[in-house]
Amino acid sequence: DIQLTQSPPSLSASVGDRVTITCRASQSIGTSLNWYQQKPGRAPKLLIYAASSLQSGVPSRFSGSGSGTDFTLTISSLQPEDFATYYCQQSYNAPPTYSTPPYTFGQGTKLEIK
Amino acid sequence: QVQLVQSGAEVKKPGASVMLSCKASGYTFTGYYIHWVRQAPGQGLEWMGIFNPSGGKTTYAKKLQGRLTMTGDRSTTTVYMELSSLTYEDTAVYYCAREGAIAVAGNIRTYFDYWGQGTVVAVSS
Numbered sequence: 001d002i003q004l005t006q007s008p009p010s011l012s013a014s015v016g017d018r019v020t021i022t023c024r025a026s027q028s029i030g031t032s033l034n035w036y037q038q039k040p041g042r043a044p045k046l047l048i049y050a051a052s053s054l055q056s057g058v059p060s061r062f063s064g065s066g067s068g069t070d071f072t073l074t075i076s077s078l079q080p081e082d083f084a085t086y087y088c089q090q091s092y093n094a095p096p097t098y099s100t101p102p103y104t105f106g107q108g109t110k111l112e113i114k
Numbered sequence: 115q116v117q118l119v120q121s122g123a124e125v126k127k128p129g130a131s132v133m134l135s136c137k138a139s140g141y142t143f144t145g146y147y148i149h150w151v152r153q154a155p156g157q158g159l160e161w162m163g164i165f166n167p168s169g170g171k172t173t174y175a176k177k178l179q180g181r182l183t184m185t186g187d188r189s190t191t192t193v194y195m196e197l198s199s200l201t202y203e204d205t206a207v208y209y210c211a212r213e214g215a216i217a218v219a220g221n222i223r224t225y226f227d228y229w230g231q232g233t234v235v236a237v238s239s
Contacts, residue, residue, distance in 0.1 A: 031218065034225040036159075043209055043229035044159065050216065050223035087159055094224045095215065098164060098173050103149070105159040 002026055002090050006106035012114040017078045021109045023071045023088035032092040035064055035073045038108075039084045047086075048073065078111075085110045116140040118148075118210050118230035125236045131198040134233050136210030143191040144168040147213040149226060150184065150195045152206040160206075164213070165193050200237045207232045 003026040013019050023033065031051035036044035046055045048064035051071060061076040075082055085108045094102040121135040136148060150162040163174040165184040174182045183196045197204060214227035 030221070032223060036226075043211075043232055044226070045229075046225055046227050049214075049225040049227075050218045053216070053218075055227070089159075089225070091224045094213075095222045100173050101161050101175055102164065102173065103161045105161070108158045 001101060002029060002092060002104055004088050004090055004104055004106035006086075006088055006109050008109060009107065010110040010112065012112050013078055014114045015078050015080055019075045019078055019111065021073045021086055021088075021111075023066075023073070023106050025069045025071075025090055025092075028068045029090050029092035031067050032090055032094070033064075033066065033071045034089045034091065035062075036087045036089065037082075037084045038087065044087060080113075083111050083113050116212065116228045118212060118228055120208075120210060120230040120233045123234040123236070125238060126200050127239055128201055128237055130200050130237075131196060132200060132235055133194055133196040134208055134210075134235070136193045136195070136230050138167075138191045138193070138212070141212075143188060148184075148186075148193045149211045149213060151209045151211055151226075153209070153232075154203070154206045157206075162195070162208075167191075167193065197235075200235075202237050205235065205237045207234050209233075 005024045033051045035048040038044040052064045063074045087108050088106040093099040117139045119137045124132050126132050144167045148165045167186045172184045181198045186193045209232050210230040211226035212228040215224045
């Protein structure tokens with residue numbers, strides 16, 4: 001199975017800060033990497049897909065980069081509504097074969113207000 | 115607009131089974147795979163399985179094979195997830211999610227673009 005390791009596990013930052021979260025895959029996955037935001041009691045929300053493509057409706061302060069095994073999610077200027085937990089997800093074994101498991105998630109990064 | 119609406123909370127005893135539903139609307143039901151993902155209290159996200167509403171094909175996580183069954187009803191655009199032989203470790207919020215896809219440089223990249231609101235399943239004696 002492809003393992004994803006996120007760092008840091010938690011992060012304290014202030015409104016207006018630039019924040020970077022990293023996700024490392026246990027093997028090369030090309031650009032098959034997505035990022036989600038989850039707030040308490042809510043379902044995850046897609047932010048970035050295919051490593052660097054911004055999902056429709058997501059503010060441009062969010063950006064993603066990377067390929068192979070190392071990926072980053074950057075928030076250029078933190079807003080109050082950005083304090084949440086962020087997850088990366090790999091989809092390398094999804095189409096066309098859907099080898100199980102086709103998707104795995106990182107363990108999450110909790111972004112808290114300093 | 116695309117919506118996935120899940121059934122309500124469940125409380126089950128160890129050894130019992132639970133069946134959850136996920137009703138899809140706002141798009142062509144047979145055009146998109148549906149996944150189930152669960153999240154134990156205070157924990158991360160765990161992929162459980164995938165259901166193809168077009169042909170009914172399924173793929174399940176290895177640790178859940180033998181206990182997990184996904185089915186669908188095209189007439190009501192609803193996907194069902196049944197988990198049997200419940201243990202305390204199955205206590206979690208269960209989500210259904212739609213798989214979106216896009217071609218990038220000749221390769222298909224997939225992601226979960228719409229999610230249900232989640233269903234709490236509590237296993238308690």
